[in-house]
Amino acid sequence: MSRVEDETELNPDGSYDATARVVDPVGDEEERRFEVALRPKRLADFPGQPRVRDQLGLLLEAARRRQRPPDHVLLSGPPGLGKTSLAMIIAAELEQPIRITSGPAIQHAGDLAAILSSLAEGEVLFVDEIHRMARPAEEMLYLAMEDFRVDVVVGKGPGATAIPLELPPFTVVGATTRSGLLPAPLRDRFGFTGHLDFYSAFDLAQILTRNATLLGIDATHQGIAEIAGRSRGTPRIANRLLRRVRDYAQVHGSGVLDLDAARAALALFDVDQSGLDRLDRAVLEALCRRFGGGPVGLSTLAVAVGEEPDTVETVAEPYLVREGYLVRTPRGRAAAALAWTHLGLTAPPTAAGGAIPLPLDDDGVSGRFGD
Ligand SMILES: Nc1ncnc2c1ncn2[C@@H]1O[C@H](COP(=O)(O)OP(=O)(O)OP(=O)(O)O)[C@@H](O)[C@H]1O
Numbered sequence: 455m456s457r458v459e460d461e462t463e464l465n466p467d468g469s470y471d472a473t474a475r476v477v478d479p480v481g482d483e484e485e486r487r488f489e490v491a492l493r494p495k496r497l498a499d500f501p502g503q504p505r506v507r508d509q510l511g512l513l514l515e516a517a518r519r520r521q522r523p524p525d526h527v528l529l530s531g532p533p534g535l536g537k538t539s540l541a542m543i544i545a546a547e548l549e550q551p552i553r554i555t556s557g558p559a560i561q562h563a564g565d566l567a568a569i570l571s572s573l574a575e576g577e578v579l580f581v582d583e584i585h586r587m588a589r590p591a592e593e594m595l596y597l598a599m600e601d602f603r604v605d606v607v608v609g610k611g612p613g614a615t616a617i618p619l620e621l622p623p624f625t626v627v628g629a630t631t632r633s634g635l636l637p638a639p640l641r642d643r644f645g646f647t648g649h650l651d652f653y654s655a656f657d658l659a660q661i662l663t664r665n666a667t668l669l670g671i672d673a674t675h676q677g678i679a680e681i682a683g684r685s686r687g688t689p690r691i692a693n694r695l696l697r698r699v700r701d702y703a704q705v706h707g708s709g710v711l712d713l714d715a716a717r718a719a720l721a722l723f724d725v726d727q728s729g730l731d732r733l734d735r736a737v738l739e740a741l742c743r744r745f746g747g748g749p750v751g752l753s754t755l756a757v758a759v760g761e762e763p764d765t766v767e768t769v770a771e772p773y774l775v776r777e778g779y780l781v782r783t784p785r786g787r788a789a790a791a792l793a794w795t796h797l798g799l800t801a802p803p804t805a806a807g808g809a810i811p812l813p814l815d816d817d818g819v820s821g822r823f824g825d
């Protein structure tokens with residue numbers, strides 16, 4: 455394994471940006487550059503997500519044998535679980551170039567027509583945040599996906615004519631954190647949908663061990679296991695905590711990333727035993743202490759913790775729901791018994807039972823209740 459360039463994340467004056475949320479699953483630009491170096495390159499190097507990996511493996515192998523591009527692939531799931539990594543892996547496994555774009559970058563059908571008409575045979579077109587594409591572009595994309603054809607409009611007004619342009623076969627890989635927002639016709643054009651779920655602590659430990667080696671970090675099993683258990687099932691968070699604990703070990707410890715360094719660093723960054731941070735705990739505190747366990751509407755809850763509703767909904771909530779701290783009900787958010795005990799409070803007998811959880815959308819965040 456080759457060693458990648460290390461990158462420090464200290465401010466110019468040597469301090470940390472304490473306002474940045476260390477367990478934010480959405481990375482910033484700088485972090486994304488750093489991630490490129492740690493991304494697994496092949497399916498065999500990609501730990502976790504066994505179902506999606508096996509299904510993708512089959513799809514790609516069959517395509518290779520037939521010497522035809524595989525079906526279009528949609529990857530859905532919360533931020534930081536490996537959608538972009540898998541898109542790159544798909545192209546690498548097919549030994550094809552990958553063209554990268556994103557929903558927000560395609561605001562006009564013309565933007566997409568330019569990309570589509572320049573694709574080479576077999577090329578992989580990766581559309582990140584595909585749910586954010588403009589509607590006319592969406593329509594153009596699903597026609598292109600089905601018929602490998604795009605209508606290029608020449609001229610304007612009544613004299614405009616559509617000239618059909620044949621496209622060589624290619625593969626679209628779409629990624630979305632909100633698959634519930636994709637229109638059905640577009641979703642149906644994907645022959646394969648892989649839903650990425652939060653990782654087990656075991657899988658995260660594997661990822662961390664590999665990355666510690668890549669970064670030249672001397673780490674003990676216990677140190678790695680402690681980080682893995684507090685990373686909210688998310689590799690991006692695990693990688694970030696790895697760097698923070700590494701810093702701590704270098705500055706305050708022996709340089710070895712061990713259990714003591716992990717515990718002390720995670721306490722410093724307010725990440726508790728269960729991987730919950732200040733925002734998560736603020737949400738639970740507000741729910742239990744101020745609203746008697748709820749149910750309470752999303753916007754009221756967001757005001758109580760001083761955050762945007764969208765932040766509470768997409769950043770804090772999916773994990774709290776998935777781990778059973780919080781339930782979403784037709785009347786709003788409610789604290790489950792686990793939330794009370796986590797805060798050291800006694801759960802009322804009605805906790806979690808007072809609310810009947812509704813099934814979540816598959817991305818865990820797209821339904822809006824209680825507003
Ligand atoms: N299975 C995995 N094994 C090793 N590293 C992983 C794995 N999944 C994700 N990572 C790492 O986590 C980071 C984030 O992954 P990636 O960018 O693929 O997530 P994403 O799902 O595309 O996130 P977003 O929704 O924010 O775009 C990367 O550094 C990547 O290396």
Ligand SMILES: [Mg+2]
Nearest residue numbers: 537538582629
């Ligand atoms: Mg991504």
